[in-house]
Amino acid sequence: MSRTEGKVTVIDHPMIQHKLTIMRNKETSIAGFRRLLREIAHLMCYEVTRDLELELIDIETPMASMKSPAIKGKKLVFASILRAGNGLLDGMLDLVPAARVAHIGMYRDHETLEPVEYYFKAPSSLEDRLIIVVDPMLATANSATAAIEKLKERGANNIRFLCLLAAPEGIKHFTEAHPDVPVFTAAIDSHLNEKGYIVPGLGDAGDRMYGTK
């Protein structure tokens, strides 16, 4: 279940919305928050991959030979924007265990809200692979736009961005910077506050996942 406007798809399946409500609740434990993020990743992965092309391959069942559908083309790449992206990544890998993984280490400077890069490691060939970039939060979109810039510099030419919550300001910035990259989110919230946090949001996703402050 989803609705698409331009390049932005809101995956508003009731299961996702219910789990997201529990995640937003400030009383939810770290263990609960992590588990729910992983579960939501399963449901969102299902939607973000729903149009993947299939090809028929030859297999033998215990009963007969048959041509059976399998996902066509090169292995997918999941690119996680650290740290919080790893919460979504774990769930995505549960569904697509053979995917390749890129890690993009980036944190927001709390004063400037600009991303500071501290790590980048990606599979060597990104061209002509579907790359799904994951990060639960699209706030100013400074982190996501910079991460996708890096991937494009390395040859990526087929990218999707998957998050849990997006701010309207972040969507505007992101779609202007990368009009070729579709965005999938579970919800679009009201606005950013003066510190660049999504309102009503769920707080700091990395801190809530890892128990840091």
Ligand code: PRP
């Ligand atoms: C959070 C989040 C995004 C970024 C979103 O990461 O996971 O990467 O902020 O904000 P933006 O759209 O304004 O760039 P954070 O910098 O807190 O790092 P962390 O995941 O290591 O906690």
Ligand code: URA
């Ligand atoms: N990063 C977060 O983790 N939460 C926000 O609300 C904004 C950026």
